[in-house]
Amino acid sequence: MKPFKLKIPSITDNLRIVESFIDQAREELKFDDDIYGNIMIAVTESVNNAIIHGNKNNKDKNVHLSLVMEDDNISFTVEDEGIGFNFLDLPDPTAPENIDKPGGRGIFLIKHLADEVRFTQEGKRVEIIFYLNS
Known part of the structure; x- marks a missing residue:
């Protein structure tokens, strides 16, 4: 199946x-309502x-989004044109010292809503996978 692709300028x-x-x-793909909300929030x-x-x-830089649906999962890939980040060293937003900090909850949320999350290319690319019929 050909992946769905989207490229947008970096404007919220x-x-x-x-x-x-x-x-x-x-x-088009008829994926379950059960995972739709999780997909919408995580992606x-x-x-x-x-x-x-x-x-x-930087509106001159783009974000690339694609999705591929396979028999047992739907996979979204989000890639930016930045320098990346250390995805292995993320503070736990639920730790007492981080509770009042405004940032750091996004990746935590994504990891809890998706079945798998994989960072590559020094953190510039993330693959978010949702299992179907689980």
């Missing part, structure tokens, strides 16, 4: 385009991170 208003992309994919959060943290809100 473009999250609406991402939401429409997910809605269109849901209509838009990941794109938001790519815009703000990866591309530093």
Whole structure:
């Protein structure tokens, strides 16, 4: 199956385009309502991170989003054009010293909503996988 692809400039208003992309994919691929909410939150959060943290809100840099549906999973890949980050050294947002900090919850949320999360290319690319019929 040919993957669905989207490229957007790094502007947070473009999250609406991402939401429409997910809605269109849901209509065409008929994935379950059970995972739809998790997909919407995890993927838009990941794109938001790519815009703000990866591309530093530089509208001349793009965020690339693609999805592939296989027999047993649906996989979204979000890639920014930034310098990456150390995804192995993320503070735990639930730790007492981090509870009052405004950042650091996005990746934590993504990891709890998806079945698998894989970072590659020094953190510039994240693959978010949801199992079907689980």
